[in-house]
Amino acid sequence: MKVKVKLFAILRERVGAGDLTLDIEDGSTVADLWRRLQQTYPKLNVPGIRLLYAVNQNYVSPNEVLKDMDEVVFVPPVSGGEACFA
Amino acid sequence: MKVKVKLFAILRERVGAGDLTLDIEDGSTVADLWRRLQQTYPKLNVPGIRLLYAVNQNYVSPNEVLKDMDEVVFVPPVSGGEACFA
Amino acid sequence: MFRVTDRPLDLQELVDFVTDPEAGAVTTFIGTTRNNNEGRKVIALEYEAYPEMAEKELIRLGEEAKRRWPICRMAIAHRIGPVQITQPSVMIAVSAAHREAAFAACRFAIEEIKRIVPIWKKEVFEGGEVWIGTQSGEPLAPGKRP
Amino acid sequence: MFRVTDRPLDLQELVDFVTDPEAGAVTTFIGTTRNNNEGRKVIALEYEAYPEMAEKELIRLGEEAKRRWPICRMAIAHRIGPVQITQPSVMIAVSAAHREAAFAACRFAIEEIKRIVPIWKKEVFEGGEVWIGTQSGEPLAPGKRP
Numbered sequence: 001m002k003v004k005v006k007l008f009a010i011l012r013e014r015v016g017a018g019d020l021t022l023d024i025e026d027g028s029t030v031a032d033l034w035r036r037l038q039q040t041y042p043k044l045n046v047p048g049i050r051l052l053y054a055v056n057q058n059y060v061s062p063n064e065v066l067k068d069m070d071e072v073v074f075v076p077p078v079s080g081g082e083a084c085f086a
Numbered sequence: 087m088k089v090k091v092k093l094f095a096i097l098r099e100r101v102g103a104g105d106l107t108l109d110i111e112d113g114s115t116v117a118d119l120w121r122r123l124q125q126t127y128p129k130l131n132v133p134g135i136r137l138l139y140a141v142n143q144n145y146v147s148p149n150e151v152l153k154d155m156d157e158v159v160f161v162p163p164v165s166g167g168e169a170c171f172a
Numbered sequence: 173m174f175r176v177t178d179r180p181l182d183l184q185e186l187v188d189f190v191t192d193p194e195a196g197a198v199t200t201f202i203g204t205t206r207n208n209n210e211g212r213k214v215i216a217l218e219y220e221a222y223p224e225m226a227e228k229e230l231i232r233l234g235e236e237a238k239r240r241w242p243i244c245r246m247a248i249a250h251r252i253g254p255v256q257i258t259q260p261s262v263m264i265a266v267s268a269a270h271r272e273a274a275f276a277a278c279r280f281a282i283e284e285i286k287r288i289v290p291i292w293k294k295e296v297f298e299g300g301e302v303w304i305g306t307q308s309g310e311p312l313a314p315g316k317r318p
Numbered sequence: 319m320f321r322v323t324d325r326p327l328d329l330q331e332l333v334d335f336v337t338d339p340e341a342g343a344v345t346t347f348i349g350t351t352r353n354n355n356e357g358r359k360v361i362a363l364e365y366e367a368y369p370e371m372a373e374k375e376l377i378r379l380g381e382e383a384k385r386r387w388p389i390c391r392m393a394i395a396h397r398i399g400p401v402q403i404t405q406p407s408v409m410i411a412v413s414a415a416h417r418e419a420a421f422a423a424c425r426f427a428i429e430e431i432k433r434i435v436p437i438w439k440k441e442v443f444e445g446g447e448v449w450i451g452t453q454s455g456e457p458l459a460p461g462k463r464p
Contacts, residue, residue: 006368008366008367008368008436008438009366009438009440009449009451010438010449010451012366013449049451054368054371054436057368057370057371057374058371058374059434073368073371073436075368075436076438076449076451077438077450077451078432078433078434078435078436078437078438078451092222094220094221094222094290094292095220095292095294095303095305096292096303096305098220099303135305140222140225140290143222143224143225143228144225144228145288159222159225159290161222161290162292162303162305163292163304163305164286164287164288164289164290164291164292164305183329183330183333183346184329184330187329187348191350191404192404193352193353193403193404194352194353194354195350195352195404196349196350196351196352197347197348197349197350198346198347198348198350198406199345199346199347199348199424200329200344200345200346200348201343201344201345201417201420201421202333202343202344202345202346203342203343203417204337204341204342204343204344204413205342206339206340206341206342206415207339207340208340257339258337258338258339258341260344267350269352271347271349271428274347275347275421275424275425278345278421279421282417
């Protein structure tokens, strides 16, 4: 099945693209997808970064099982925090 | 000696005037002046009213001794409170 | 900027006044006339001030706020005369590097205005009018500022 | 009114939106770009949003504020793109019958925006640029909203 991934902020800059479409196996979770992306784009390994996860514009746990054509966003820290030079 | 009295809000309305000039005895305090005014204008007796006292635009205690040409204001409750139907 | 005026108030003017390149936060408070109070149908509020002393007290509370919190600038404008439903009677603007100080100082300012600044409020409601004020406040301790 | 926009923000528009005859208090918060941060000389901030989700989260936090406090209306606007020194990036306006609720809900809104709304901030400073974010937040508990 296919899922759409949107990348923002530091993740978008590191990959050099904001929108990806990926083929993944049925039953894959959000965490599985993130591991797969990190293998494809090693620059996504930002040391110490705390991500949140959103599917179809709602926050979910990393154990959420994905469905065909889901829109997945890996949410880096939002604007309230301190500088992250990693 | 003479002092100027300014009346505001409920006190001004009850006396029907905002500015008074009074002759008082040397050594009179703010509290003495208030008693004197209440005798002249019995309507100034608003039951339960809590006044503050200002001389020359500074808050003072009722025991403050007045000087010639002082500007005295008896300050009814300011705008933060509940309705006073007295 | 500490002002008592019989003209309509302009929030943007206050915000422009407190704008500061060191500030990351601006808070404002606007007091407006609402259409009801304690079960009465309010028509308008009428404010009366002892203007010279009111402005001095506003300046004084601004200085006190600067002592208590790391703020950049503060502006307060209070309208006198009649103020219709939804119209502003008082506006406060505070700028600070960080929002905690901006919120705290703005809240402090409105509490102090309502506690100590010689401005009085008459409520004109359907069926009558009344000067708003407390009958149960603490009496002023001798020799103390309230 | 909950809006993410690349246009300059207008405080009066938000205040007009929350104006309500039942309201005696309006509070506003404005977040602005300040000229320094952690010792760096800041040139500008650049905001990026996941706009559809950001607006949904703003609406959601507005509903949560209405559940928690007796407020009348709330408006939030967040700018994206470059925001120069002293310019506003976010504005919140809240009206309520009484000031306590207006202050509390306004403070809640900005804290929630900075905690949970998917809008990111890049600081452009003399000598570089950096995405602002925390490395030490709590990880998201499985199945929980943050």
